[in-house]
Amino acid sequence: MSTIARRPSVVELSQRILDMAKTGVYRESVFEALKPVATKKQIREAIAHAKKFGLHSVASLRDEELGTYYEVDLVKLRSIEHTISTPVPSSQSTDLTKQTTDAIVTIRLMLTAAKGAAIALTIIGFAYLLTGKQQASFGLFSSAASAAGLWILQKAFAKKVDSQS
Known part of the structure; x- marks a missing residue:
């Protein structure tokens, strides 16, 4: 097997971020945890994807060093969790x-x-x-x-x- 491992997809990264955010997580911690397996761009795309499934920031807990604090709206996540594996093309403009x-x-x-x-x-x-x-x-x-x-x-x-x- 090659020394380069398969990089996880945006959907897989998004699922990991949602799992981490169930108890609350800082943005910088997400980057640190996923840095060995994904690029910053992929992590940002995964965060954007996870926001569609209930990931949201808590402005009052923002830290200067650690950045945005994320939590998950569990009700929203559970209601649409079955669709999380559907890939969303993030390279297209979603504005x-x-x-x-x-x-x-x-x-x-x-x-x-x-x-x-x-x-x-x-x-x-x-x-x-x-x-x-x-x-x-x-x-x-x-x-x-x-x-x-x-x-x-x-x-x-x-x-x-x-x-x-």
Whole structure:
């Protein structure tokens, strides 16, 4: 067997952290205990994963040298403990506020683009109508109507999303 042992997964590290935090543990103690088997990055990911299962900090017990003091909400842990082995991709952004804000900005850009296209096609259609190019103006008006329909549909969906958030 090689001299390098298999590194535990984030889920396994998370389980160890939760076990340690059942009686309370300082962040620095977690790093010291897991340093032989995991990197700091893996330990931080495991702490983030464990927070989804009831790990929380106690601000009043924070220590300058030992850092954050962690405890576990045993009720929450027991209620969802069966799902702890489900790996959660931690490399992806889990900041829900940022994702929601990005989605809202994207929706507003889509609304602006559809509305702008409808207006532009209508104006160009009128210009073609005034110059006597009726077939081209009909095509532009049809395109403007399609763009306006998309804008109305997107606006209705946007209102639905906005009322849910």
